[in-house]
Amino acid sequence: xxxxxxxxxxxxxxxxxxxxxxxxxxxxxxxxxxxxxxxxxxxxxxxxxxxxxxxxxxxxxxxxxxxxxxxxxxxxxxxxxxxxxxxxxxxxxxxxxxxxxxxxxxxxxxxxxxxxxxxxxxxxxxxxxxxxxxxxxxxxxxxxxxxxxxxxxxxxxxxxxxxxxxxxxxxxxxxxxxxxxxxxxxxxxxxxxxxxxxxxxxxxxxxxxxxxxxxxxxxxxxxxxxxxxxxxxxxxxxxxxxxxxxxxxxxxxxxxxxxxxxxxxxxxxxxxxxxxxxxxxxxxxxxxxxxxxxxxxxxxxxx
Amino acid sequence: xxxxxxxxxxxxxxxxxxxxxxxxxxxxxxxxxxxxxxxxxxxxxxxxxxxxxxxxxxxxxxxxxxxxxxxxxxxxxxxxxxxxxxxxxxxxxxxxxxxxxxxxxxxxxxxxxxxxxxxxxxxxxxxxxxxxxxxxxxxxxxxxxxxxxxxxxxxxxxxxxxxxxxxxxxxxxxxxxxxxxxxxxxxxxxxxxxxxxxxxxxxxxxxxxxxxxxxxxxxxxxxxxxxxxxxxxxxxxxxxxxxxxxxxxxxxxxxxxxxxxxxxxxxxxxxxxxxxxxxxxxxxxxxxxxxxxxxxxxxxxxxxxxxxxxxxxxxxxxxxxxxxxxxxxxxxxxxxxxxxxxxxxxxxxxxxxxxxxxxxxxxxxxxxxxxxxx
Numbered sequence: 001x002x003x004x005x006x007x008x009x010x011x012x013x014x015x016x017x018x019x020x021x022x023x024x025x026x027x028x029x030x031x032x033x034x035x036x037x038x039x040x041x042x043x044x045x046x047x048x049x050x051x052x053x054x055x056x057x058x059x060x061x062x063x064x065x066x067x068x069x070x071x072x073x074x075x076x077x078x079x080x081x082x083x084x085x086x087x088x089x090x091x092x093x094x095x096x097x098x099x100x101x102x103x104x105x106x107x108x109x110x111x112x113x114x115x116x117x118x119x120x121x122x123x124x125x126x127x128x129x130x131x132x133x134x135x136x137x138x139x140x141x142x143x144x145x146x147x148x149x150x151x152x153x154x155x156x157x158x159x160x161x162x163x164x165x166x167x168x169x170x171x172x173x174x175x176x177x178x179x180x181x182x183x184x185x186x187x188x189x190x191x192x193x194x195x196x197x198x199x200x201x202x203x204x205x206x207x208x209x210x211x212x213x214x215x216x217x218x219x220x221x222x223x224x225x226x227x228x229x230x231x232x233x234x235x236x237x238x239x240x241x242x243x244x245x246x247x248x249x250x251x252x253x254x255x256x257x258x259x260x261x262x263x264x265x266x267x268x269x270x271x272x273x274x275x276x277x278x279x280x281x282x283x284x285x286x287x288x289x290x291x292x293x294x295x296x297x298x299x300x301x302x303x
Numbered sequence: 304x305x306x307x308x309x310x311x312x313x314x315x316x317x318x319x320x321x322x323x324x325x326x327x328x329x330x331x332x333x334x335x336x337x338x339x340x341x342x343x344x345x346x347x348x349x350x351x352x353x354x355x356x357x358x359x360x361x362x363x364x365x366x367x368x369x370x371x372x373x374x375x376x377x378x379x380x381x382x383x384x385x386x387x388x389x390x391x392x393x394x395x396x397x398x399x400x401x402x403x404x405x406x407x408x409x410x411x412x413x414x415x416x417x418x419x420x421x422x423x424x425x426x427x428x429x430x431x432x433x434x435x436x437x438x439x440x441x442x443x444x445x446x447x448x449x450x451x452x453x454x455x456x457x458x459x460x461x462x463x464x465x466x467x468x469x470x471x472x473x474x475x476x477x478x479x480x481x482x483x484x485x486x487x488x489x490x491x492x493x494x495x496x497x498x499x500x501x502x503x504x505x506x507x508x509x510x511x512x513x514x515x516x517x518x519x520x521x522x523x524x525x526x527x528x529x530x531x532x533x534x535x536x537x538x539x540x541x542x543x544x545x546x547x548x549x550x551x552x553x554x555x556x557x558x559x560x561x562x563x564x565x566x567x568x569x570x571x572x573x574x575x576x577x578x579x580x581x582x583x584x585x586x587x588x589x590x591x592x593x594x595x596x597x598x599x600x601x602x603x604x605x606x607x608x609x610x611x612x613x614x615x616x617x618x619x620x621x622x623x624x625x626x627x628x629x630x631x632x633x634x635x636x637x638x639x640x641x642x643x644x645x646x647x648x649x650x651x652x653x654x655x656x657x658x659x660x661x662x663x664x665x666x667x668x669x670x671x672x673x674x675x676x677x
Contacts, residue, residue: 020355021364041354041364048353051346056374085596086469098481105488120489154469155539193594198372202342205350205368208377247587249621289617 014074015047015142033062033069034212034220042207043070052165052186054201057209060253063189064148070185071144079184080146081133083153089160093170094135097128104128124174134164141182151190155197161188162200212254214241224258227265235272236261239300240284246299248290260284274300321356322348325366328387332370335379339370359388440637440662442521449525452664456525457562459532459668462675463540466597466627468505477501506540507627509533509674510595514604515573516547516580522634522661523576524566526603529667531557531565533674546604547575550585582608582647583615590618595626599677601670603632603661608647616650623654628677632661632670 018024021040028035028043035043043066046053055063071078081092101123108119129135137145147161164170168180188204190196212220214237221233236257244251252260263280264272277300285291294300325347332339346369354361363384371380436444441452473480480500488494511533513526530543534557543553556568570576582604600622608615623629631651635641637660643652652658657673660666 021361037360038364038367041361042368045350045353045365045368049346049349088469096482096485098479098485101485102488102494105485105494109493114492116489116492123485123489156470192374192592195373198338201372202340205346206371206373207368208371208374249591 018044018047020044027073028066028069029223031069031072032223033065034216034223035066036212036216039066039207039209042205045205046187047185049205050183052188052204054188054190054196054204054206055209056190056192056206058211058251058253059191060255061209061211062254063187063209064146065255067144067146067148067187067189070187074142074144074185076142076144076185077140078144078146079133079137079140080148082148083150083157085152085154087153087157090132092132092134092157092160093164094132094172095130096124096174097130101128126175129172129175134161135170135178137184137186138164138168138170138178138180141180141184143184145184145186147186147188149191150188150196150200151192151194155194158197158200162197162203165200165203211244211251214238217241217254217257220254221258221261225261225265228261229270231271232261232264232269236264239272239277242299243284243294246294246297248285248293249287250285250290252284256284256286321351325351328366328383329370331383331387332380335383337370337376337379337383338372343370362388437665437668438663440634441525441664442634442662452525453528453562455664456528456532456667459529459671462671463506463509463537464599464675464677465504466507467502470503470505471500472503474499474501506537507677508540508542508595508598509537509601510542510544510598510626511601512544512546512582512586512589512603513553514547514580514582514602515545515576516604516607517577518580518605518607519603519634520577522603525667526632526661527553527557527566527569528562529670531562531569532671534558534565535560542598544585544589545569545573545575546580546582546585547573548578548581549575550588551575579609580604580607580647581610582606583610583612583618586618586622587614590621595622597625597627599674600626600629601632601674602629602651604647605633605635606631606643606645606648606651608645608650612646612650615647616654619651619654623656628656629654630657630659630670630673631655632659632666634660634662636660637662637666 014027018027021037021044024044024047025035025037025040028040042053042055045051055066057063067080068078104123105119108122113119131139133145137143150158150161165186168183169177171177186204188200211217217237217240218230218233221228221236222230225233240252240257240260260280260283263283264276267276267280269276278295281291281294281300285294326344329339329344329347347366350365350369351362354365356362366384367377367380371377436448436452437455439448441449444452471478471480473483477499478501480498483498483500484494484496487496487498511530513523513530515523519526530541530553534541534543534554538558541554543557545551545553551573553569553572556572557565559565559568582602602619619629631648633641633643633648636658643649643658659670659673661670
């Protein structure tokens with residue numbers, strides 16, 4: 001533990017040049033990602049301390065996007081592990097290529113090789129190993145590893161992950177231990193549909209992401225959609241804020257606001273008029289109940 | 304204290320002073336209920352080495368990122384940060400940290416003893432006392448009788464129905480077990496047979512909502528004891544919430560082995576004893592952030608909904624689409640002439656898999672059987 005908090009090896013030249021959170025804000029901005037001070041400090045410390053970043057918050061607040069932006073600015077590949085119920089080690093860590101192992105055995109048999117020890121050494125060779133995201137991230141240095149929506153995986157999976165993240169090694173019984181030469185930058189996201197075990201969070205820097213405030217959301221819309229006028233951005237952001245306060249099943253996140261504004265722009269809208277807003281509402285709201293509730297309460301009419 | 308105020312202007316050479324200040328800050332947080340343990344404090348000191356300790360914002364974020372573990376911690380963190388570093392050194396230990404309101408579980412006494420004459424004791428004579436007790440309404444028991452029922456509840460070692468897990472074990476039929484097949488082929492020199500594997504099983508999750516509003520007061524303690532028995536028997540597959548005017552998670556509190564200690568912790572955690580019921584809003588809150596996919600949902604309430612019954616109906620409908628089963632436990636269901644007339648009950652009824660009694664030990668044993676064989 002004590003040793004691990006030391007500085008991570010400067011992942012790339014880019015990472016070495018990031019000397020303060022403010023610098024990271026600028027670099028993220030170049031990737032069209034607007035980070036506030038808290039998030040920038042979180043990402044900065046993740047880079048400097050070599051600790052995973054645990055991002056929690058409602059769907060659509062920009063957790064996954066941050067990982068993508070970090071990968072782009074570090075010029076490192078993004079390796080993504082999408083979690084789901086039932087995710088197991090064979091899908092997350094590694095698996096053996098069964099078909100090729102069998103073929104190899106058959107070929108050896110045909111060639112008259114019967115030395116079990118030698119055959120075993122041959123078929124449990126690295127070339128018969130299929131690297132799944134976690135192993136791939138350890139073998140690819142530098143890289144950004146995104147463990148997306150960990151709350152969807154079973155809690156048993158957290159144990160695997162904790163093991164990998166605590167010393168950036170994976171032990172493969174037949175092959176030995178794989179150790180990352182350059183530990184990946186790790187971003188773990190959770191929508192908090194389930195409480196993630198404290199042991200895992202303790203390994204990480206914890207950051208809770210909120211929906212952006214009005215000014216920031218307008219800035220994000222303008223930054224991401226060059227054709228968007230300030231009027232439209234402000235109207236969409238205001239409408240989104242109203243929808244978030246309306247007790248919906250699934251309030252729109254920034255991702256939805258962006259989709260909505262883009263849909264409006266595609267229709268050539270310069271302003272958010274109620275008819276076009278209603279026609280494009282499907283970009284912002286993903287539940288039939290929500291669309292009905294918003295339309296029947298006239299939430300779009302109000303300017 | 305001047306050392307605290309000095310922390311923000313300390314240079315990085317002053318490591319000892321910084322460590323002492325931050326350890327003190329972590330202690331303040333722990334007193335306020337944030338799990339800022341030693342390992343996290345250590346991470347904080349590590350983080351500060353990369354930041355500017357003379358900037359309050361850097362200290363704020365370094366602490367928040369390393370010491371907090373959930374959104375519930377954030378308001379407490381903000382308060383403590385303000386108190387500890389805000390210059391008001393007198394309030395080093397925030398008042399909120401010690402003035403925990405203590406609720407003792409005396410609910411049964413107030414509501415139950417008056418009606419203790421026992422209208423529903425039927426057959427005297429030969430049946431054993433325990434057997435009689437088993438079927439009596441807990442609200443009508445004397446203190447001693449209730450204590451005995453609670454002892455029996457604590458011994459209730461409930462089984463749990465199984466669901467398929469993602470883990471595998473060797474089996475006669477099922478999917479191809481590639482690893483074992485290869486291993487055997489190596490040993491025998493050829494693929495003699497294909498070995499198979501199938502999924503193991505794991506206990507099905509239960510989400511229990513316990514109504515702690517005024518009208519449920521006579522049953523609240525018994526329900527929490529039942530909840531404790533469930534948590535103790537399947538700690539990883541049981542979640543418990545109290546509902547009333549606020550949704551409060553109680554699973555962690557109920558994990559303690561001793562029922563008395565667990566109940567004390569749970570009752571301290573519940574902020575809304577004996578208030579009204581806004582079950583619809585609370586289930587909505589649960590569904591907004593959590594889910595019950597594939598679980599058995601148990602709602603223990605009399606359905607005296609103070610909020611909008613149609614909202615409650617809609618939430619129970621959503622739960623029924625996610626959950627494996629939705630079981631409603633109503634204490635009044637134990638009486639022959641009971642009809643589900645309360646607004647909440649009527650709104651929820653169409654979406655329930657079962658509506659069962661929850662007034663006596665026998666009723667809880669029956670419920671426990673249902674969870675074991677659902």
